[in-house]
Amino acid sequence: MNDINKALSLLLSKLEDWGEHLILMLPNLFVALILLIVTFYVARVIRDGLDKVIVRFSHSPALNNLISTLIYLALLMVGFFFVLSVLQLDKVVVSILAGVGIIGLALGFAFQDIAANFISGVIIAVQKPFGVGDMIETNDYFGIIERVTLRTIDIRKPTGELVKLPNKMVFENPVTNFSVNGIRRIDLDVGVSYGEDLERVQQIVIEALQDVKNRVKTRDIEAMYDAFGDSSINFKARFWVTYSRQVDYVSAKSDAIIKIKKAFDQNDIMIPFPIRTLDFGIKGGEKLNEHLESLQAQLKNGRGLGEN
Template identity: 40%
Template sequence: MEFEAINNFWTLIHDKVNSWMEAGVKHLPNMVVALIIVVVFAILARIASKVMSNILHRAFESKQIADLLSAIFKVIVFIAGVFIALEFLGLTGTVTSLLAGAGIIGLAIGFAFQDMTENLIAGIAMGVRKPFQIGDVIEAEGVFGTVKAINLRNTVIETFFGQLEIVPNKILFRNIVTNYTTTGERRIEVPVGISYADDVEHATEVIKDALKTKKFVSKEDEVEVFAEGFGDSSVNLLVWFWIDYPGHVGFMQARHEAVHLIHQTLTKNDILIPFPIRTLDFGAKGGEKLNTMLSSKEVASKSDSSNNKQSISE
């Protein structure tokens, strides 16, 4: 009985192996073709990755972004070849399962690394849009400085105080970014006040003529001086002029020279830049000065005193 059971066992194994061998021999041509497809797509993926890398390195400032996109493209081409090979072998269910599994895994990774993924996508999007480049002066979310590096997850900005600020890409992608380098020019505003006794038009003309002599002023015909309003002790003016940015003269230096020049010009033309002045008015309706009120009180006091003496003598 035992020998019969063992014989049946070996017969079953033999039949199973034979069926596998027959199926293998039957599908051997398809397996060879599928293997050739995988090899061909592997070679194509490598060639396509190199071509894409060369194109992306010319298109992007960040080498990391270019390398990442070329690597993703390489993997996509290779996976496409694998799926075609599996489909050629008749493993349609396997392909569907792999795609579903990849989708679930990708979704899980996206939720687990949401912040990292958001910064990565923002970095790639900024690499395509190019709102700024390395060396540009930008301002965003309280950070003001020069862009030193653009990475996959963050951007490195060197502030004008000498510190390096590492800003996540999603912050730069979501919020307003001011790029001071794109247009190649920048406007400087200098507020100045003149006394109420001076002529506004005369002050405007002398300031304009003085600024137009400076080499760092890029648009002489757009030097403007506007009366901004009335201050406590002065008529407030706003001086506008343009400089090349970045240029031979920096923003701070140009503003310093402009303030110095405006001060010299107004002094030379006998136009006063007043300090705060306070006028004391003691009348309810205005116009009453302190010395007048004191004199009036003194006279009234003397009058009352004489009347009192007269009444006592009587």
């Protein structure tokens, strides 16, 4: 019975101490509550203001959202630490900071790839080497960019497939941006017979390509010979076209082939077929007609033997 009374008296004493401490802390609690409300309000106002300002300097929605969110969380963290200081919980602040550091270190090791993709996405968003709608080639993938996030880049291939490439792969490997200049050069391989007048062929090709689809008129058309082939003299017809989609390039190249073929037909210029030599197993010095006559005689003799 005495033990129970002692326990009750101890409990009442503790409750009384806590009550007195609570009464003494009431002003601090009131100030802390006001400070917490003000922190949320100010952080929200600043975030909304930053959203309007950042848009003027950056056109990446993902990056803009990241910056405003980080600033918003930082303001909330500062206000939270002030609240703990008002409540005289400084030791708790130190413990929280230590815990955050340990947790951050553990998460850094656990999510290295995610962190690398995130950081790569931030750098890409800042440098802006390409944007939505650009035609690029990277990591053996070719297509138009549909979406850029802080984790992946979505590429739509010309055949319709959607590829989601991690930002780390794009950041660490070469990227060819075909849309950055708005124009692209077409190199078309052509061959003509060895008997043709090469200078005349050059002039005919240049005239034929004057009205190719999407051709950039300010750039010269070039027809440059580059090789003696097995059955033809080969040259490259080079010209520039406006480029925003892959169909611009493909249609212009197709149109150029049609115009060159028509020009060659009109001017009796021959595009030679490859020459092939057939080996009948004839020994050197023996004529083909004599060899055929010998084979025919053998066949006749064999037929006669079969009849007897």
